[in-house]
Amino acid sequence: MSPMSHKLKGDVWSVDIPEGRGHEQKGQRPAIVVGSANGLVTVIPLTGNIERAKFSHTDTIEPTDENGLSSTSVALVFQVKSLDEDRFIRRIGRVSGGDIERIDALMADLLGLRTR
Numbered sequence: 001m002s003p004m005s006h007k008l009k010g011d012v013w014s015v016d017i018p019e020g021r022g023h024e025q026k027g028q029r030p031a032i033v034v035g036s037a038n039g040l041v042t043v044i045p046l047t048g049n050i051e052r053a054k055f056s057h058t059d060t061i062e063p064t065d066e067n068g069l070s071s072t073s074v075a076l077v078f079q080v081k082s083l084d085e086d087r088f089i090r091r092i093g094r095v096s097g098g099d100i101e102r103i104d105a106l107m108a109d110l111l112g113l114r115t116r
Contacts, residue, residue: 007033007041007088010100012067014089015043017081030092031083032075032103040082044103046073057110059102061095068093075099077106 007013011033031043046061048071053060057078063069069092095103107113 006091007036007085008094009033009035010095010097012046012069012092012095013043014092015045015083016087016089017045017083018087028089030069030073031081032095032100034080034100034103034107040084041088042080042082044075044077044107045079045081046075048073050074052076057106059099059106061099064093064096066093067095067099075103075106077103078110080107080110 012030013033014028015031016028017031030046032046033041033043035042046069050060050072052058052074055078059075059077061067061069061073061075063071063073
């Protein structure tokens with residue numbers, strides 16, 4: 001796989017999320033890179049199930065040539081995950097600056113972080 005330095009914040013990758021329980025996202029799906037540390041890459045999983053946009057800490061992302069998504073997707077910020085490099089299959093594209101700003105704000109709210 002490519003080095004972690006090539007996984008930049010805002011990149012959209014197809015990832016393989018390990019088997020979860022209950023409502024946890026799992027399986028091969030697109031995800032947005034939001035950071036990396038200590039050998040893991042942190043992502044926000046996406047779903048094509050638009051009904052999930054009703055949950056708090058989600059953001060709807062429309063498909064563009066730049067992000068490479070094939071349909072409207074919901075970023076499940078409340079399901080932020082850290083994954084090993086081996087779970088990354090291929091880079092799909094990159095979300096817009098506005099998308100990543102909204103995701104950052106949702107993560108800050110989810111984690112109770114103060115922003116300036």
